[in-house]
Amino acid sequence: MLLIACPWCGERDETEFHYGGQAHVAYPADPEALTDVEWGAYLFVRDNPKGDFAERWVHTAGCRRWFNVVRHTVTHDISAVYPAGQPRPSQESRPQNEVTA
Amino acid sequence: MPDQLPEHPDWLWRTPDPKPSYDVVVVGAGGHGLATAYYLARNHGISNVAVLERGWLAGGNMARNTTIIRSNYLCEESAAIYEHALKLWEGLPQELEYDFLFSQRGVLNLAHTLQDVREGMRRVGANRLGGVDAEWLDPDEVRAFCPIVNTSPDVRYPVLGATLQPRAGIAKHDHVAWALARAADAHGVDLIQNCEVTGFVRDSDGAVVGVETTRGRIAAGRVALAAAGHTSTLTDLLGLRLPIQSHPLQALVSELLEPVHPTVVMSNHVHVYVSQAHKGELVMGAGIDSYNGYGQRGSFHQIEHQMAAALELFPIFARAHVLRTWGGIVDVTPDASPIIGPTPVENLYVNCGWGTGGFKATPASGWVYADTIAHGRPHPLAAPFALERFTTGALIDEHGAAAVAH
Numbered sequence: 047m048l049l050i051a052c053p054w055c056g057e058r059d060e061t062e063f064h065y066g067g068q069a070h071v072a073y074p075a076d077p078e079a080l081t082d083v084e085w086g087a088y089l090f091v092r093d094n095p096k097g098d099f100a101e102r103w104v105h106t107a108g109c110r111r112w113f114n115v116v117r118h119t120v121t122h123d124i125s126a127v128y129p130a131g132q133p134r135p136s137q138e139s140r141p142q143n144e145v146t147a
Numbered sequence: 148m149p150d151q152l153p154e155h156p157d158w159l160w161r162t163p164d165p166k167p168s169y170d171v172v173v174v175g176a177g178g179h180g181l182a183t184a185y186y187l188a189r190n191h192g193i194s195n196v197a198v199l200e201r202g203w204l205a206g207g208n209m210a211r212n213t214t215i216i217r218s219n220y221l222c223e224e225s226a227a228i229y230e231h232a233l234k235l236w237e238g239l240p241q242e243l244e245y246d247f248l249f250s251q252r253g254v255l256n257l258a259h260t261l262q263d264v265r266e267g268m269r270r271v272g273a274n275r276l277g278g279v280d281a282e283w284l285d286p287d288e289v290r291a292f293c294p295i296v297n298t299s300p301d302v303r304y305p306v307l308g309a310t311l312q313p314r315a316g317i318a319k320h321d322h323v324a325w326a327l328a329r330a331a332d333a334h335g336v337d338l339i340q341n342c343e344v345t346g347f348v349r350d351s352d353g354a355v356v357g358v359e360t361t362r363g364r365i366a367a368g369r370v371a372l373a374a375a376g377h378t379s380t381l382t383d384l385l386g387l388r389l390p391i392q393s394h395p396l397q398a399l400v401s402e403l404l405e406p407v408h409p410t411v412v413m414s415n416h417v418h419v420y421v422s423q424a425h426k427g428e429l430v431m432g433a434g435i436d437s438y439n440g441y442g443q444r445g446s447f448h449q450i451e452h453q454m455a456a457a458l459e460l461f462p463i464f465a466r467a468h469v470l471r472t473w474g475g476i477v478d479v480t481p482d483a484s485p486i487i488g489p490t491p492v493e494n495l496y497v498n499c500g501w502g503t504g505g506f507k508a509t510p511a512s513g514w515v516y517a518d519t520i521a522h523g524r525p526h527p528l529a530a531p532f533a534l535e536r537f538t539t540g541a542l543i544d545e546h547g548a549a550a551v552a553h
């Protein structure tokens with residue numbers, strides 16, 4: 047079970063949250079201008095990295111607010127938590143061996 | 148003591164060094180990669196083939212799944228490919244001369260709500276029209292077929308009925324892999340373990356002409372990915388984005404018990420699926436973890452959730468012990484159907500997205516993939532599963548079609 051630090055409520059069990067997939071996927075500025083390939087890619091294709099992933103979570107059983115998390119998809123190490131709408135923080139070097147699961 | 152150990156039994160396949168070049172390089176020695184290599188040789192006479200595996204043969208999902216085999220899917224395209232698989236399963240033990248304990252003990256898909264009942268009856272009708280064996284059982288018939296299911300009305304989600312596919316069942320997954328590996332090897336296919344593909348060799352037009360591996364560069368006429376949960380890590384290297392998300396999926400077994408469970412029971416609504424292996428352990432599968440993950444382990448609350456469902460359905464399991472839990476990495480697509488076929492990258496083929504339910508497809512997956520690779524165009528049964536469906540919108544929506552889990 048992950049321990050996730052909600053920006054408003056602090057650390058809570060994963061079971062209080064719901065997952066929202068990749069963060070920072072903007073709705074196309076001009077959907078009409080997209081080709082079918084581009085529209086299909088917007089609808090169906092998301093990054094799937096083995097490593098750090100910026101993703102959305104919602105604190106369903108708490109404050110019910112959405113926020114973003116940078117989590118390593120192998121170690122589950124959470125290296126950043128930040129409000130929705132803010133850019134992904136730049137992270138130079140950080141340990142990859144911490145396991146919080 | 149060591150001098151009392153018996154001789155090591157004969158190896159089932161050779162352990163060759165990689166050759167500099169192959170007609171086809173298959174990436175991944177799970178069931179799908181092995182079946183592909185076997186059918187390339189058997190059906191198409193293409194035996195200058197290597198299967199490259201980063202770990203050990205069948206160390207991925209192939210020997211981590213709960214081994215349920217069935218073909219009672221709702222969508223025609225799915226039922227067609229899974230039924231092709233089931234027919235192949237029925238002949239494979241004899242063809243491969245290997246008794247991998249394929250047991251057609253039937254699969255029950257329980258209905259717990261009015262919506263489940265309607266979906267189940269509809270699927271039985273669709274299956275029958277499509278030539279797939281299917282029956283609808285009422286609660287008394289469920290109890291007669293599988294006496295240990297709790298069919299009393301005073302549980303949270305009473306059993307209102309079930310679909311039954313009598314020809315469905317289970318098989319011993321690691322032995323299936325070994326049987327396919329032995330047969331592929333006998334046809335001259337090189338099975339190369341501890342050989343991770345780390346990059347692709349491309350010519351000036353961008354066509355793939357080989358792979359970089361931890362054991363050096365290997366040239367290839369065609370490269371066929373069969374890397375399940377790791378497919379995106381490979382296609383990312385080519386700038387090819389696929390509609391796949393990798394998730395942990397867990398399962399567990401109990402200690403060895405007397406035979407108590409005569410069939411396979413699945414419940415999508417309370418989410419658990421249970422059979423009893425030949426050796427005697429109860430084999431149960433959980434749901435996927437919601438988040439993306441490559442860690443081959445999931446969160447414990449998924450196990451807890453699954454056990455709660457299992458105990459409600461099977462009170463007799465209350466005193467059984469969990470012996471082992473484990474996880475695999477499953478490659479999930481938006482419509483819960485696989486992606487099979489050529490790609491925009493010349494000479495590169497993909498077969499992925501089987502997600503939580505690809506073991507049952509193993510022989511058909513290999514059959515249609517080998518044909519697709521050999522002819523450079525989709526096999527008719529694979530054509531609906533091409534990557535293009537995410538542009539055309541012709542999805543094969545097995546998420547909506549239920550009975551989708553495993």
Ligand SMILES: Cc1cc2nc3c(=O)[nH]c(=O)nc-3n(C[C@H](O)[C@H](O)[C@H](O)COP(=O)(O)OP(=O)(O)OC[C@H]3O[C@@H](n4cnc5c(N)ncnc54)[C@H](O)[C@@H]3O)c2cc1C
Pocket residue numbers: 174175176177178179180199200201202203204205206207208209210211212213214215216342343344345373374375376377378381396397398432473474475476477501502503504505506507508553
């Ligand atoms: C817990 C669990 C329960 C399941 N239950 C069922 C079930 O009851 N019924 C059912 O039909 N399906 C089930 N499935 C799904 C099924 O196991 C998979 O869909 C199927 O095994 C995928 O095909 P495969 O066997 O080829 O995959 P894998 O065995 O995962 O093969 C992929 C191989 O590719 C290798 N690989 C990856 N990257 C590289 C690289 N760069 N270089 C070289 N090799 C690489 C991996 O090491 C791996 O061995 C279950 C899965 C899990 C995890």
Ligand SMILES: [Zn+2]
Pocket residue numbers: 052053054055056105108109110111
């Ligand atoms: Zn909160």
